[in-house]
Amino acid sequence: MADRLTEVLCDKSLKDGFVLGIEGPWGSGKSSLLKKTIKKLSTLEEPPAIVEFNPWLVGDKLELIREYFIALSEALESQPDAAIGKSEQAKKQVKEGLQKYSKHINTGANLLSIGALLIPQLEVGSKLARKLTESFEDLSEPEPLHKQKEVLEQALRKICRPIIVFVDDTERLDPPEVMETLRLLRSVGDLPNIIYVVAYDRSAMVRNIGLALKAEDLEATGAAYLEKIVQATLQIPYPEDFALRRWLKAEVLELCQPNEDSSLQGDAIERLNLVIDKEGGRMISTPRDVIRLMNNIKIAWPAIGGFVDVADLIWIHLLKLKRPKLYHWTENYLNGFAEVARGTARASDPEAHYKELLEVAAKDYNPESIDFFHLSRILPGLKKQNYGPGDCEWTTYSIDEEELENLTRFRRLGSPHYYRYYFALGQNQGFIPAQEIKAALQEIQAKSKELKDRLLTAAKERFADGELHYPVLLDSLRPHMPTIDADSRKFFLRCMIDSVDQAIKNSNLRHTTSNRSVSAAKSILYYTTKQGSQMNRELKKIISSEASLSFAADLVRDLVNDTHYSIRFSAEQTTKLKGAFADRLSKDPRQLVLAACPNVVLSMWNACATDREDFQAKLTELFSDTQNLITVIGADDARRTVYSTEGNWRPLVSSYYEDLTGEPGLKKRIESIAMNKDQYPPNLQPAIQNIIDGLKDQKEYEKHWN
Structure with a gap:
């Protein structure tokens, strides 16, 4: 369409002056069409003088007139003499005519001085500013308007190439500003060799005219006024x-x-x-x-x-x-x-x-x-x-x-x-940055030892709400497992299992039940390991020798209670896995003391042990060291949680440990530890305080229900 508009604007039939309206709704591409047309015109062998006039950028009525005639003068100045006329004198006549005529258009305003007209807009000391200032100051009293217009028309007819004025952004104007722009066009619209191309949204323009004229019928009045000024229109075609x-x-x-x-x-x-x-x-x-x-x-x-x-x-x-x-x-x-x-x-x-x-x-x-x-x-x-x-x-x-x-x-x-x-443009708080997820995936693929360091770091770092990074990182990595090769997945599992107990230790909830680090790790394990012999081998490896004993105990609990849909073994396979876990503790009972959740481990050891005498003997021997006893029963997972409408309790049931060991005096030993707290070293004080609080809750709980 820009090509066709360029041809229209270069038509000789428009030499007597013309106002062309480019109509289209907001966003239809009017400004783009003007820019493309200006570019086309500029590349012609004999380009016209082009004026880009944007009334939206002009402040008031006086500014509007001044800016318009400055733009015309600058367009003329930029043209070579051959484009304007045969001599510098012809160019001077056109500019002087424009200056004189501009003074009469601003009805009701002070006469414009050439300084006010040009100096703020042109480089101080420029040749054009000096010459026009001198010529304007030497002018005698203004001639009648019709005489000045005749002089200007004669000067403009000498121009070999037309002046094309592009007026854009009219739909952004307020109603009074729209009227000032249209009055300006009406005043100069019939000057020869000046073609006006005005882009506007017709509905907005018509309404603004009606509002400015305070008409009862906004559309009819606005349309009638617009038709007096715009001689022809081109409609921006509705885009397909x-x-x-x-x-x-x-x-x-x-x-x-x-x-x-x-x-x-x-x-x-x-x-x-x-x-x-x-x-x-x-x-x-x-x-x-x-x-x-x-x-x-x-x-x-x-x-x-x-x-x-x-x-x-x-x-x-x-x-x-x-x-x-x-x-x-x-x-x-x-x-x-x-x-x-x-x-x-x-x-x-x-x-x-x-x-x-x-x-x-x-x-x-x-x-x-x-x-x-x-x-x-x-x-x-x-x-x-x-x-x-x-x-x-x-x-x-x-x-x-x-x-x-x-x-x-x-x-x-x-x-x-x-x-x-x-x-x-970034992730929400409480989520691992995507860059870190990408880096972790690369470490998995490369089987890099940096992955384990990353997981151990995630097992310590927390978000603002206190949650560990660890489960969130695992949740972020799990969906990508199908894209990772089998060897890399095995490497990832080893690193994860070696780090999960560290995450349990640092969790706000020191228990495997409802612990997000545990559930996230189990999801990875069950998601990446096939049912059957592969799952059996993987669980046996974890239960028998892997570092994270508390995580292994939680997996065993799924076996014992048959609570996880992802584990489906025969009775014989289940018995062997339970036996492997019991053997691990029986060979080295001190692992219980070092576990993140010692009481979860103890509970599963008790459930898996087939030799009761051996189990009780090993446990009694372990607890003969009072420090070991305090560490286990003073752990956070030793206390149960009881919720009721009457209140909540976290009792420590000391008789439970007496029953496990078969040691009649164990309950009294525990009570003695609580009564003689100050006799023990500082490193045991938090555990002893937990014992004291648990025994207190146990008494209150029994009192309430008895």
Whole structure:
């Protein structure tokens, strides 16, 4: 269209002056068309004098007139003499005519001095400023307006090439500013060899004119006034939807550069096409929409390109620009969903969140349509409750571990580990940075000893809320296990098992039950190890000789209680594994004292031991050293937890240990330790205090229930 407009503007029939309107809604590409046309005109062999006039940048009425005539003067000055006339005298006549004429246009304003007209805008001391200042100051009293206009017209007709004035951004003007601009065009619109190209949104322009004139019928009055000034119009054609979508896809692919190492392949490409065709088709209607969307993507991409899914990124930025209410709902929902998925919060009123979603998404996503199923592929936890005829009820915050693993593996918007990159150019607090996850995966593949150091560090470091990094790191790595070769997975398991007890020791909850470090490690183990002989060999290795005894005890508890769906062994296999655990403790009972959760280990040793006399003898011998006894029964996992409507207690049942050992006086020994706390060294004082608190809770608990 720029080529055709260039031809029109160069037509000789416009030599008597012309005002051409370029009409199109906001964002339809009017400014782009003007820029392309100016570029085309500038490359002509004999280019016209081009004036780019933006009234939106001008302050008041006086400034508007001054800026306009300065722009004309500068355009003339930039032209070679051959383009303006045969001599410098012809150029001077045009400029002097413009200066005189400009003084009369500003009705009701002070006469403009040449200093006010030029000096603020031109370089001080320039040849043009000096010459025009001198000529203006030498002028006699102004001639009548019609005489000055005749002189100016005669001078302009001598110009070999036209002056083309491009006026843009008129739709940003307030109604009074619109009227001043139109009055200026009306005053100079019939001057020869000056062509005006005015870009505007017709509906906005007509309304502003009507408002400025205080008309009753805004549209009719505004349209009639506009027709008196604009002699012809060109309508920006409504862009074809498929052309805008094709343009958007080309821009995205150019930015993201899909290749073998890129995440933008296979299913990701299909989802990108779906987002561009579906959501793009609904939300993109003008070239400006594409430009604004890509500007947002280009700003974010360098920082987050390696940590996001392209299709999801396009989708969320479309919402940000075109559906802000749905965008904010999505951000708030994903914040809550991440906490629920981590197990650090419970979903509050999923039905209410679903109703809020319907309110903000009704325009695009009907719950009875296929579009809502498409939405559920983007937003995690959005599940249909029933599939009966006419039943369209959905719920939110539905946790599906397999879905979460896939979302995390492919860095989707719904991943609790990656979602913050889509909103804040970085991860949320409480999650391992994606750079660290990437580094850990590289260490797994390379079987680097640095991986174990990383895990041990994660077993000590905490987030702001007090949670250890360790379980979060394991949860982040688990979805990537299918992409790792078997040998590298085995290496990872060894490093993990060697470090998990350290994480248990540093946990706020010194127990394997409901301990996130334990559950995360077990998920990795069961996820990466096949059922059958491979699982049997792996568990035997862990139970018999691996470093993390408390973790091994928790695995044995799953065997003893048959509580984990991932462990399915025959009775013979289970007996052998239990025997291996009992043998390990029987050979070296002191391992119990060094364990992160000694009472979990003791409980499982008791459950697995087949020789009761040997078990009691080994335990009695271990407890004969009072320091060993204090360490075990003073551990945090020695005290049980009892909840009731009457109160909560954490009793220490001393008789339990007496029964285990078969030693009649053990209960009194424990009570004596509590009564004589000061006799023991400082390193045992925390454990003894725990014993004292546990015995106190035991008495209160018994008193309440007896």
